[in-house]
Amino acid sequence: TVIDGKGGVLLPGLVDLHTHVREPGREDTETIATGSAAAARGGYTAIFAMANTSPVADNASITDLVWRIGQEVGLVDVHPVGAVTVGLRGEQLAEMGMMADGAAKVKLFSDDGKCVHDPMVMKRALEYSSGLGVLISQHSEDPRLTAGAVAHDGPTAARLGLAGWPRAAEESIVARDALLARDAGARIHVAHASTEGTVELLRWARAQGIDVTAEVTPHHLLLDDSRLETYDGVNRVNPPLREERDKVALRAALAEGVIDCVATDHAPHASQEKCCEFSQAKPGMLGLETALSVVVETMVRPGLLDWRGVARVMSERPAQIVGLDDQGRPIEVGEPANLTVVDPDAEWVVDPAALASKSRNTPYEAMSLPATVLATVLRGTVTAG
């Protein structure tokens, strides 16, 4: 195959640490096949499939199944994230060791799927996961502060009469999990950092020598709660879209390396689950096919990151965080490569109907975005473009 990459930018294949693929359980909204196609189109060669499937990915037979289906599809490596607890209410720690030792070689674990939010579960899981993999501070919100909340607790929500989700709900859990990680001598990865205060806490934790890494989503870099004015359910997401000053802090933190990487939190939902009244809509937005463009718009165009920096936050750092040895690094001559070829000068208008994802809940409908993926290559095979 010959790829005409003239005028293009060559990146190592992108790695997404946070994708919701709805298989098993909600194959009407995304399958491993459609999620993989969306990922390849977005420039990704590896994605991490969150554990909140149905059934929850809390044992090696499910994580190995997800991995195997991903390999059969063959468009991206689909690495399952393992849930840290088993039982309907997360009564017991999951067999993380079995998941780590299985065919999927699970590297990331999270509370996702059970949402137990229990500090003692987090403490024990951190102690147990040490040496096995990385624990995600997922659902980094205190449920006692977010009961009934649908939007960021700020002036917009107050004006529209929407129940507010305060920054403190996220920040208190980020602080809690960083301290528990410190005491356990374990690693913690903060999912979808969304506030200015979380950035300050990350800075503080790093200065203490706590082994903490963090991700930010493309939508928290680009969008804010002014989007709520329309009451359109497409803008409902967890954590909620925040305010201008949070965006500014998140962008600066990503440029500086206080936030390590970009992760999509790609969350497909059926149209009927998103078209209803704002507070009834399911939280979550698509992200895989627009992430690179949003990073170019929010980080490259304003001069906060160069293309070397894009490679760092979308490929190298995420690969390092989970210890993927075949992703996110320079390729030797003759080696089967994971690559993404980007046209940095192209502009495109987002058309939900044209997406490879099985769902349509993109918040960027009709928006013009910079940069297109010309080709994605997984171990020498063209998977998109």
Ligand code: NCD
């Ligand atoms: C997640 C999903 O749809 O799986 N949605 C989201 O807004 N991030 C679940 C969740 O984190 O609430």
Ligand code: ZN
């Ligand atoms: Zn989440």
Ligand code: ZN
């Ligand atoms: Zn998520």
